[in-house]
Amino acid sequence: MRPPSYKAIVDEFAVSIRSGRLPAGTRLPTHRALTRERRIALATATRVYAELAAMGLVVGEPGRGTFVRTQSGYDGLEPSRALPVPRVADLSFNQPLGEGQADRLRQALRALSVSGEAEALLRQNPPGGHLHERAVVATYLLERGIDTAPANVLLTSGAQQALDAVLRSLTRPGDVLAVDALSYPGIKLLASAHGLDMAPIPLTETGPDLAALDRMCRTRPVRGIYAIPTLHNPLGWVLGRDQRDRLVTIARSHDCLLIEDGTYAFLDSSPPPPLRALAPERTCYVAGLSKSAAPGLRFGFTVLPGPYVETVTRSLRLAAWGAPGLITALATGWLADGTVARWEEDRRGDAAARQGIARTALAGMPLTAHPVSYMVWLGLEPHQRPDHVADLLAGAGILVSTADAFATGPHRPRALRLALATPPRDELGAVLERVRDVIDAIPP
Numbered sequence: 001m002r003p004p005s006y007k008a009i010v011d012e013f014a015v016s017i018r019s020g021r022l023p024a025g026t027r028l029p030t031h032r033a034l035t036r037e038r039r040i041a042l043a044t045a046t047r048v049y050a051e052l053a054a055m056g057l058v059v060g061e062p063g064r065g066t067f068v069r070t071q072s073g074y075d076g077l078e079p080s081r082a083l084p085v086p087r088v089a090d091l092s093f094n095q096p097l098g099e100g101q102a103d104r105l106r107q108a109l110r111a112l113s114v115s116g117e118a119e120a121l122l123r124q125n126p127p128g129g130h131l132h133e134r135a136v137v138a139t140y141l142l143e144r145g146i147d148t149a150p151a152n153v154l155l156t157s158g159a160q161q162a163l164d165a166v167l168r169s170l171t172r173p174g175d176v177l178a179v180d181a182l183s184y185p186g187i188k189l190l191a192s193a194h195g196l197d198m199a200p201i202p203l204t205e206t207g208p209d210l211a212a213l214d215r216m217c218r219t220r221p222v223r224g225i226y227a228i229p230t231l232h233n234p235l236g237w238v239l240g241r242d243q244r245d246r247l248v249t250i251a252r253s254h255d256c257l258l259i260e261d262g263t264y265a266f267l268d269s270s271p272p273p274p275l276r277a278l279a280p281e282r283t284c285y286v287a288g289l290s291k292s293a294a295p296g297l298r299f300g301f302t303v304l305p306g307p308y309v310e311t312v313t314r315s316l317r318l319a320a321w322g323a324p325g326l327i328t329a330l331a332t333g334w335l336a337d338g339t340v341a342r343w344e345e346d347r348r349g350d351a352a353a354r355q356g357i358a359r360t361a362l363a364g365m366p367l368t369a370h371p372v373s374y375m376v377w378l379g380l381e382p383h384q385r386p387d388h389v390a391d392l393l394a395g396a397g398i399l400v401s402t403a404d405a406f407a408t409g410p411h412r413p414r415a416l417r418l419a420l421a422t423p424p425r426d427e428l429g430a431v432l433e434r435v436r437d438v439i440d441a442i443p444p
């Protein structure tokens with residue numbers, strides 16, 4: 001019998017991994033064992049594993065071996081992997097884009113190309129942006145209940161860079177950062193990159209357990225509290241005024257920094273005041289236009305207490321200087337002429353419509369979501385392992401995130417997060433029904 005070609009071995013492994021026969025974490029045979037089992041050369045075994053790694057199916061750990069990777073799609077730590085079938089839908093990452101936005105970009109680029117500004121765009125901008133550009137963002141923020149001097153605003157490449165610069169400047173390795181027990185995956189990456197000790201805040205049905213946070217602050221030297229008070233990722237909560245006041249009181253009495261993430265806040269047209277308005281002396285507000293204009297723009301900002309502006313500016317300078325001039329020109333143009341306000345209005349309607357579709361398609365399943373949020377948190381039964389469910393859904397061409405990506409402590413709830421913004425709206429219902437069918441078909 002001829003030894004199988006390396007491609008056939010790759011395909012065989014790929015099918016086993018994607019079908020769940022080889023679950024995440026399985027250690028594959030060593031290269032040498034594979035050569036014996038399959039009667040292939042060592043170079044061929046190496047090629048098999050290299051190809052599987054390139055497909056996102058396995059990962060080699062030096063000194064330990066080759067392991068099957070989790071197939072749950074974008075989890076905030078890894079790029080989405082190759083799917084066994086053409087992609088049907090991405091429910092792992094929110095990329096809301098409205099009709100006509102590409103045309104709006106073409107128009108804006110044409111206008112810039114003939115404006116007197118073109119030359120200025122080739123000159124180095126100050127880290128954090130020119131004051132007149134920061135003023136445009138300051139004006140926009142008035143709508144969100146934030147009244148700040150332009151000098152306290154810094155422009156960044158997305159909210160993620162703003163978070164990075166704030167943590168880099170205002171914390172030291174070993175500092176304790178209190179973070180909701182389920183939170184935005186990007187904060188986990190940053191906490192680990194900056195050597196912070198992430199302390200999970202237990203959750204209640206309506207938000208973080210503030211009594212537990214207070215106890216934590218009494219017993220541990222908590223340097224900062226990361227909070228998403230309006231349209232939390234992933235749970236969708238909007239904290240009430242009382243909860244916000246309590247959070248501020250805790251931060252004040254233990255002298256903690258508040259890092260407020262307002263990335264999705266625009267989806268709520270009348271939320272209670274932001275923490276930044278309640279405690280401007282200690283709140284670093286971060287947000288951007290990824291969910292209201294376009295994630296590919298990479299435009300974000302932070303609003304800082306005066307004494308922190310200089311040190312955070314230095315951090316931006318150290319990293320990537322903040323938002324590039326061309327992107328800033330586009331974003332501030334759209335902020336100033338009302339385009340972003342119109343897109344935000346459209347998104348509010350879109351998110352509410354998508355929530356309605358999700359509630360119908362997933363009726364009867366344990367959902368946690370806000371009526372205008374772009375995501376749902378879907379609880380699973382004990383026999384439905386999140387990794388396994390995500391693998392099955394990937395097999396059906398649907399990418400989702402598992403609770404693992406959001407858990408900041410050791411407890412991993414049995415749940416998926418479904419991001420609703422990316423598939424075309426008229427396909428979302430069918431995609432979610434497919435999700436439901438795949439989950440329902442798992443035998444108890």
Ligand SMILES: Cc1ncc(COP(=O)(O)O)c(C=O)c1O
Pocket residue numbers: 157158159160161184186228233261263264287288289290295298299300
């Ligand atoms: C809560 C939260 N904060 C920050 C970000 C990062 O946003 P940006 O694309 O502006 O870096 C995201 C992106 O999904 C998010 O969900």
